[in-house]
Amino acid sequence: LPTEFDWREQGAVTPVKNQGMCGSCWSFSAIGALEGAHFLATKELVSLSEQQLVDCDHECDPAQANSCDSGCSGGLMNNAFEYALKAGGLMKEEDYPYTGRDHTACKFDKSKIVASVSNFSVVSSDEDQIAANLVQHGPLAIAINAMWMQTYIGGVSCPYVCSKSQDHGVLLVGFGSSGYAPIRLKEKPYWIIKNSWGAMWGEHGYYKICRGPHNMCGMDTMVSTVAAVHTSPK
């Protein structure tokens, strides 16, 4: 494994988006992973539609019937991948733009599918496996506890205590090695996370959280990788 890696440098990550006042983080996380997978499959970076998931994806977690994707009221990334598999794929952002509102009719047009899921899987909570899957398969959809993110401005977040109860879906795009933790008097490796609260939040829309063997803020326990197949619009 390299000590540093960043999918943004490979051109696999679209610009930071903004979910607005809508609990659709799960759709941005899933779409970000699929955009990366599509890039790996086609060498083409295409911004895909979160709104399609918000409007059309009502997939339920097979293990918990009440955990169904429901637009601005929340969802799960794996449910979204399952929906994408069943629906056949995702449309472009420009063909199905984001409004940040739900309870609107699904306007999915199969003839405008540009990216399709071939399969998805859950990654082991071992941090080396997370890094290896990131490098090999592209950006990963992950869940995290966002308690410290309300006041975050920049730097490497490494709080002394952080709940492991995940409440936010984000996209893991890379890792670095030289985040400096002055109190702990050592260099701390960190993860690079793409958020969906616009570029004015955090470090141009990104969050850095320290990497270590302790499942910081629950970020190791709901990690998904997705693979895409090349799809041409009909």
Next chain:
Amino acid sequence: STVISGEVTDGFVNPIRQVVPEENDEQLLNAEHHFTLFKSKYEKTYATQVEHDHRFRVFKANLRRARRNQLLDPSAVHGVTQFSDLTPKEFRRKFLGLKRRGFRLPTDTQTAPILPTSD
């Protein structure tokens, strides 16, 4: 004089208690100035004076929270963000949308094969 504050958020009790001086708190934070800058930067407007005053109170609480967070997370920078006029509960309700299911995964979940990570 001092005040001891322990924060309880969504059932999560922060075990670290911090002792901070209470007097001159507002002076130290210069809250009104920060609130003016905040409203300007994020183009925040409030429908009524009552709403404005309520948001200012929330903003001040978040300034204190950011300062506590800074001490408990020293390698990051914490401060005023676009969410500084929201209570933690409002923040969760409006901007977080992961359907919780603890650490359980469905039984039919496909797991990624273990990849080699040395050499």
